[in-house]
Amino acid sequence: MARAAAPRSNPLVAAAFFLLVALAWEFGVRWFEVKPYLLPSLSAIATAFWDARGLLLEHGLVTLGEVLAGFIAAALLGVLLAAAIHVVPIARSTLYPMVIALQSIPKIGLAPLMVVWLGYGFGSKLVMAFLFAFFPIVIATLGGLAGVPSNLEEHFRALGASRWTMFRRLQVPAAMPNFMDGCKVAMPLAVIGAIVGEFVGSNNGLGNVILTATGSSQTALTFAALLAVTLLSLALFYVVELLSKFIWWRAI
């Protein structure tokens, strides 16, 4: 079936539109004399970003560490859990429903608890990033494992492959593309998790910067920190995107 050609987006038009919005922001704020603690001008945000670059880098690295630790833990444990659920029959009827139930807990609500349990430091943020990233990875990996083509499974059975060989040589590579899809969803969520953790109780990190800047009416710094979080999130997503280029196949 031929697909209708998607409407083309013209990058020039897009750039012009962004510029227009930026100009409207910059001059609208001046024209209407909006209080800077409500909405600073773009140039003020840019200045704040530049002036606070040392601070943002320092706290950005803290947040980066939390996100990466939480994400990597989520990827490792997520794959293990998905594999267990897929391979061990008893796990499918015990762990899987529990995963679904746990996923339905609003994870933001767990943040205060994590601070109580693990304190103001790194640990509670790692766990928050982990909690946000874990479930998408489990669900995606499970989907990949369940979607291994049955003709290939039959082929391996005809070759007398052991369950371990089947797992290693067939199911793992077949599920890799789905796992990478899960990682793409999970990475920005891990950033959100870490920031939420920092909001609830922390001494450092970009979430902490946002909180203290807002508390002292340094709104331009708040926006600068938000920009830093966004850039961090984009950069991390791009890393996952690059890694997923190595997993180019789809086992259909």
Place this chain on the structure above:
Amino acid sequence: MGVAIRVENLTKYYGGPGGTKALEDVDIAIDDCEFISIIGPSGCGKSTLLRVLAGLHGFDTGSARMFDAPIDRPRDDVGVVFQTSNLLPWATVRKNLTLAVEIRHGQAAAAAADVAGMIDLLNLNGFEDKYPHELSGGMKHRVAIGQALMQNPRVLLMDEPFGALDALTRDRLNVELLRLWQRDRKTVVLITHSIAEAVLLSDRVLVLSERPGRLIANLRIDLPRPRDPSVTRDLPAFGDHVVELSRIMGVV
């Protein structure tokens, strides 16, 4: 010469009695080193029979034995070529060719296997390091056949392996198959929908009826060996056999 395969009164349902009856009272005896073709209309149970012989499917009544042992699991000395070319999308042609050897006999055996010779035989020179998605449909089938041949199995079960190939490549592979079979003296069970191919290659041709598949003919092919498509096809006996089989199948 001993008996390689003996099937007696075999009946097979999908979904238990009351479900789809795929095979009914099938009796087959295949001698060691015999070349057998099975033909029959689409959906009559040919692939089902092959899966039973490969030890992949159970059955409801009757018995199936190979070299005097009941067929209850895939055997090490059997090579199977499925109707769909089951290649691993993430593995190169080379890796796919040695997959069966690797799974059955380990990495070392796979590394020692004569890939270059098989590539030559299959006329796939220059494609050793390509991936399946870079091959044509017929090339994929050739790789799948090569994988089964590389195991040097005692019994080779093939489910329409040449179905997707053009007449010329088909002839070439038929010649190669004949040559290999004459050299290594394997037992071959070939499912095909080409009457001419069955006559050209086989010692005997078995005909299955419409579903449920019953054996309706067992025709010995008395053509001199070694056979060669260009010569054998011109023998009067060749035409006689083709006509007889066509009549049995109701084609003419």
